[in-house]
Amino acid sequence: MFGGAAGATAASIDSSSKRPKDCPPDSEELGRATWTFLHTMAATYPDAPTSSEKSDMTTFMNIFSKIYPCWYCAEDFQKWIKSGNSPKVDSKEDLSNWLCDAHNEVNKKLGKPTFDCKLWRQRWKDGWNDGRCD
16 A cells, blocks of 8 residues: 555565455555545545544544555555654545545555546546546
8 A cells, every 4th residue: 555565565465376365455446446445435525524534634644544455555544644754634625635645655666657646536536527437
């Protein structure tokens, strides 16, 4: 989800070998599922959350960064949050962009392309403008 083992590259953690679907997830499969969950959660977050919703989301992200089942990913996420990247929870837009920035940090670390964060709404909420998701 949020990084890789020391010295790991995208190629070294590639799960391209087709494992049976009923096996426990490797870090790459877990990461994809986690990003889908987190981005979708952000896309459905309120435009104008209450103070309680803001507090809950901040608490969730901080706890999540401690209990994520990939220990080195969790440590990386905690470090990223503590390095001036506290969760931005004032709106759906803020949270979605914050999460996109977090995801792009991981992509850079793994040598993957980054995502244009201006497109988060199409990717995670409304569907692409070309209609392929209709």
